[in-house]
Amino acid sequence: MANAEKQDRGQLRVDVEECKGCGLCVEACPPKVIALGERLNHYGYRTAAYKGTGCTGCGICFMACPEPGAITVLRVVNRVREVQAVSVGASECASS
Amino acid sequence: MSSEMVAEYEVSHGKAKAFYERYERKDELQHQTHFCPGCGHGQTHKMLAKAIDELGIQDRTILVGPVGCGVFTYYYYDVGNISAAHGRATAVATGVKRSRPESIVIDYQGDGDLAAIGSAEILHAANRGEHITVIFVNNAIYSMTGGQLAPTTLLGQKTATSPEGRSAANEGYPLHVCELLATLEAPVYIERVSLGDNKQIMQAARAIKKAMENQVRGLGFSLIEVLSPCPTLFKMTPVEAQHWVRDVMEKTFPLGVFRDRTKEAQPRALPDAAPALDRIPQILGVASEDLPEGNPAVHDETGADLNLAVRVAGFGGQGVLLLGEVLAEAGLDAGLEVSWLPSYGPEMRSGTSNCHVRLSRRVIDSPMVTNPNVLVAMNEPALRKFVKSVPAGGWILYNGEEFPADCEQPGVQVLARPFTEIADALGNARAGNMVMMGALLEMTGVLRDVNIDAALKRLVKNPRWTELNRRAIERGRELMRESRL
Numbered sequence: 001m002a003n004a005e006k007q008d009r010g011q012l013r014v015d016v017e018e019c020k021g022c023g024l025c026v027e028a029c030p031p032k033v034i035a036l037g038e039r040l041n042h043y044g045y046r047t048a049a050y051k052g053t054g055c056t057g058c059g060i061c062f063m064a065c066p067e068p069g070a071i072t073v074l075r076v077v078n079r080v081r082e083v084q085a086v087s088v089g090a091s092e093c094a095s096s
Numbered sequence: 097m098s099s100e101m102v103a104e105y106e107v108s109h110g111k112a113k114a115f116y117e118r119y120e121r122k123d124e125l126q127h128q129t130h131f132c133p134g135c136g137h138g139q140t141h142k143m144l145a146k147a148i149d150e151l152g153i154q155d156r157t158i159l160v161g162p163v164g165c166g167v168f169t170y171y172y173y174d175v176g177n178i179s180a181a182h183g184r185a186t187a188v189a190t191g192v193k194r195s196r197p198e199s200i201v202i203d204y205q206g207d208g209d210l211a212a213i214g215s216a217e218i219l220h221a222a223n224r225g226e227h228i229t230v231i232f233v234n235n236a237i238y239s240m241t242g243g244q245l246a247p248t249t250l251l252g253q254k255t256a257t258s259p260e261g262r263s264a265a266n267e268g269y270p271l272h273v274c275e276l277l278a279t280l281e282a283p284v285y286i287e288r289v290s291l292g293d294n295k296q297i298m299q300a301a302r303a304i305k306k307a308m309e310n311q312v313r314g315l316g317f318s319l320i321e322v323l324s325p326c327p328t329l330f331k332m333t334p335v336e337a338q339h340w341v342r343d344v345m346e347k348t349f350p351l352g353v354f355r356d357r358t359k360e361a362q363p364r365a366l367p368d369a370a371p372a373l374d375r376i377p378q379i380l381g382v383a384s385e386d387l388p389e390g391n392p393a394v395h396d397e398t399g400a401d402l403n404l405a406v407r408v409a410g411f412g413g414q415g416v417l418l419l420g421e422v423l424a425e426a427g428l429d430a431g432l433e434v435s436w437l438p439s440y441g442p443e444m445r446s447g448t449s450n451c452h453v454r455l456s457r458r459v460i461d462s463p464m465v466t467n468p469n470v471l472v473a474m475n476e477p478a479l480r481k482f483v484k485s486v487p488a489g490g491w492i493l494y495n496g497e498e499f500p501a502d503c504e505q506p507g508v509q510v511l512a513r514p515f516t517e518i519a520d521a522l523g524n525a526r527a528g529n530m531v532m533m534g535a536l537l538e539m540t541g542v543l544r545d546v547n548i549d550a551a552l553k554r555l556v557k558n559p560r561w562t563e564l565n566r567r568a569i570e571r572g573r574e575l576m577r578e579s580r581l
Contacts, residue, residue, distance in 0.1 A: 007103040015127075022133035022327070022334035028294050045133070062109035063297050066131055066138020068145065068172070069111035081102045 010057020011074040012050040018070040021045035025071060028064035031056055112145035114154050119171040130168055134334020136291045136324025136341075137166050140233055140300070144202065145173065147305040151312055157200045160189045164206040165240045166233060183214025186221040189228045197367045200229070200311050207234040207248040208241075211271050215247070218273070222317055225282030227364065229307045230319040232273060235326040236345060243329035247271040250348050255329075270348050274321050278354035284316035286355040290323035292342025296351070306358075314363040323349055402432070402457050404540055405465045409450035409482055410474025410495070412440060415529030418555065419472065420451035422533065425551035426543045427455040435463035450478065455542065470540070472532055474515075479503055491539060493532050511535055511579050518575070519568055527561075527568040534572020545569075 012034065019041070025048050026034050037049035048061075048071070057075035065071045118126045131138045148154050158176035161169035162185050170177035176199070180188040189203040203221075210218050210232050221228070237255055238244040245255040245262060248270050252261040262270075274288045285307055289300035300322055307318035323345050325337035332340060371379060406423065410416045417438050424436035433456045440449040452465035469490045473479035479494055480503065486492055488507025492499075499512035513535075516528040537543055552565055 010108075011105050018128045020128070020133035024134055024334050024338065027335045027338070028297075030294075057108055059109035060294050060298075063142070063301060064139065064294065066133075066135050066142070067128060068115045068138075068142055070128075071109070072107055072111070073109035074105035075108035076103050077106050078101050079104055080099050082099055 007076055008053055008055050008057075009076050010055035011076075012055050012061070013072040013074070014048050014050060015070050015072075016041045016047045017043075018067050019045060019047035020067065020070075021047050022066065023048070024064045024066065025061035028060045030058060030060060034061060112142065112149045114145035114148040114157075114174060115141075115172055116174045121168065121171050129172060131165070132326075132328045134325060134327040134337060135165070136235060136322065136326070137233060139291055139297065140231060140304075140322050140324065141169075141172060143301040143304045144204070144231060144308075146301065147308045148173075148175065150305065151200075151308055153200045153308070153312060156198060157202065158192050158196070159202045159204060160185045160192065162205040162209040163240075164209045164238075166204055166206050166209075167240070169204055183209050183212070184217055185209065186214060186217040186226075186228075186230065189230075190221050190224075190226045193226060193228050194367075195370065197227070198369075200308065201227075202308070203228050203230045205230065205232055206239070207232070207236065207273075208238040208246050211247040211273050215271075218319075219277070219280075222277045222283050222319065223280045225284070225317045227311060227314065227316055228318075229311045230317075231304065231307075232319055232321045233324045234273070234321050234349065235324045235329075236270075237326055237329050239326050239329050248273075248349075250345065272349065274319070274349075274354045277319060282317060283319065283355050284357045284361045285310050285318040285353075286321075287319075287353045288321040288323065288349060288351050290341055290346060290351055291325060292323070292338060292346065296342065299351075310358055310361075314366070315358055315361040316364070321349075323351075402455065402542055404453075404455040404470065404542060405468050406453040406455075406470045406472065406536070407450060407465050407468035407482055407485070408453065408472040408474070409448070409478035410472075411478075412449040414449070414474045415526060416449045416474060417451050419529040419533050420453045421555055422548065422551045423453050423455070423536075423543075425555055426547040429547040429550040430543055432457060432542075433460050435460050437463040437465075448478065448481075450482075470536060472536060474529070474532070476500065493535055493539075495528060495532065511539075511576060513575055515572075518571060522567055522571060523564050527564050530565045530568035531572040531575070534569035534574075535576040536572070537569065538573040538576035 021036055023036055026036060031054045033051045033054040034048050036046045041047050057073055059073045062071045062073050129138055148157055154175055159169050159173050160178045160180050161167055163182035178188055185203045185205050189201045193201040234248050236248045236250055238246050243255050244257040245267055249255055249262050250270055251264055254261050258267060274286050277283055278286050287303045289303045290296040303320050307320045310318045323341050325341045327334045327337040330337045330340060408416050408420045420436050424434040427434035435454045437452040452463055454460050467485050467487050471482050471486045471492045474495045483503045486508050490508050492508060492510045494512040495515045496512055497514050499510050515531045516525050519525050519527040519531050
């Protein structure tokens with residue numbers, strides 16, 4: 001539980017070969033966690049880059065971006081997972 | 097064993113499935129669109145693709161693309177695609193929707209395409225209440241061609257063709273398509289949205305989805321106008337262009353819903369599917385024994401590959417078009433590939449008239465006959481007009497006593513006879529065309545009399561001509577045989 005709270009609600013991936021560096025996502029992002037990067041890509045565009053933290057997963061940058069797949073937004077899903085108290089190897093031995 | 101909350105990430109906003117994985121365009125650029133950075137077409141494309149995904153209609157969507165910057169829809173959308181002539185996307189969409197009523201037909205057009213050259217098409221499609229969804233991307237300028245003034249250009253806006261800015265006195269006022277169409281009875285949904293900021297972008301996506309839903313529900317005509325930035329021709333950065341759309345363009349083109357009859361509109365039941373092919377003769381009232389059968393044994397003395405390209409030319413009223421039509425119909429009866437293309441002036445009589453006929457065993461690429469291997473010239477002007485187009489090895493059938501010496505060409509064979517007088521002697525001068533056709537048939541040897549009879553039966557309804565036509569054709573065959581002796 002504590003682990004999940006530390007996580008950002010969202011994550012952002014930018015395809016630097018598809019991004020044309022128009023900057024609309026930078027303008028659109030409500031928490032302002034996108035900036036144009038320093039490096040030029042293969043086509044000479046200074047492409048969008050996620051600052052690394054603070055994404056809320058709202059998806060506005062995706063809608064503002066004119067390229068179909070330049071931005072992918074991910075959102076957190078908390079799953080309950082059964083975790084073995086003992087080591088995996090030991091439990092396998094025990095169940096067999 | 098215990099349980100624990102684990103944070104995992106799932107894609108919530110990613111590339112729509114309605115887009116191809118890679119685009120079949122220029123080698124190096126198959127992973128990105130052709131749009132300039134910051135182009136509103138890109139955003140609109142994504143909204144449309146998202147709506148297609150969400151409504152689950154990808155396998156029955158047909159997208160009709162425009163001429164303009166949006167022309168390459170077929171590179172991007174993994175749906176049925178048609179590219180229409182400039183401005184005619186609405187007309188094409190009408191035809192597609194009517195012939196495939198179960199499909200979802202999207203008409204995607206820009207302002208130069210829809211509001212200028214296509215203004216008549218959109219007006220009448222809207223007035224008829226065609227069951228299509230129109231996405232109208234308005235960026236107030238002709239972009240693909242380099243930034244000329246569009247009907248939607250704002251007053252005072254500088255373009256390549258209004259360097260001092262649009263003036264009402266010279267170029268008129270910006271055309272308001274939504275307001276114009278909202279005066280009509282038939283449209284079900286008309287809304288103008290914009291790409292000026294986040295809120296507007298989200299509203300635009302909702303509107304586009306609603307317009308698509310309307311069609312899925314069978315409600316009728318929907319149009320969404322999207323005010324869209326063109327950073328390149330506005331000569332602004334993408335962000336400046338976006339703000340300009342919101343702060344300036346919207347003053348001329350106010351956003352909002354101009355028509356919403358989605359609540360009261362009655363969903364249309366799907367029209368009947370097109371009848372099965374074998375029912376068509378019955379519907380047309382044609383007995384099945386009259387239908388041509390694919391005839392594998394086409395009469396062909398040489399056995400060579402057949403490519404007959406005939407130009408028939410003369411005055412209107414001489415039966416020029418009918419001769420061509422009979423030839424083509426007879427070819428059809430013989431199981432050949434045929435084409436018949438008439439070409440005539442506005443006069444119904446006494447003007448010049450000509451037609452192109454092709455008969456082939458292979459698929460015909462073009463119905464145009466530029467270099468006929470048979471020229472049927474029904475008078476001297478027609479002969480002089482087309483004589484040079486006949487290549488060596490070709491034939492000229494000329495309706496005249498004597499073939500003009502200056503029209504002779506090396507390698508071109510000629511049969512010159514007074515066909516009209518010959519027909520007159522047979523009973524009616526108007527059968528001159530049939531005498532000429534008889535000569536043509538004898539010369540080419542590709543069609544049987546049974547094929548010609550079938551064609552005449554279909555094309556010449558009046559039985560009093562049947563006998564004369566038969567005699568005329570036979571006389572023509574004789575003339576050709578005699579000339580070869």
